[in-house]
Amino acid sequence: MPTSKVTRNYQITIPQEIRASAEIEEGDTVTLEYDEAENRILIKLPRRGRRSTMRLGRSLTVEEIERSIERGIRE
Numbered sequence: 001m002p003t004s005k006v007t008r009n010y011q012i013t014i015p016q017e018i019r020a021s022a023e024i025e026e027g028d029t030v031t032l033e034y035d036e037a038e039n040r041i042l043i044k045l046p047r048r049g050r051r052s053t054m055r056l057g058r059s060l061t062v063e064e065i066e067r068s069i070e071r072g073i074r075e
Contacts, residue, residue: 002015030043030046031043
């Protein structure tokens with residue numbers, strides 16, 4: 001099992017074999033989640049591919065845009 005050391009700035013490097021297997025590339029943003037029950041940190045991989053879009057036929061308000069961003073972050 002690969003290991004990684006935590007630097008004094010609390011940074012870690014994802015080992016090359018894991019980056020290659022998970023296809024993590026430079027510049028990708030990954031999400032970290034702590035699983036208290038299992039006492040482990042989960043790394044969620046970035047989404048790839050086209051995002052779905054739709055035309056509403058109207059302009060969006062700032063509040064609607066902010067709600068959509070918050071919903072996207074939660075998902």
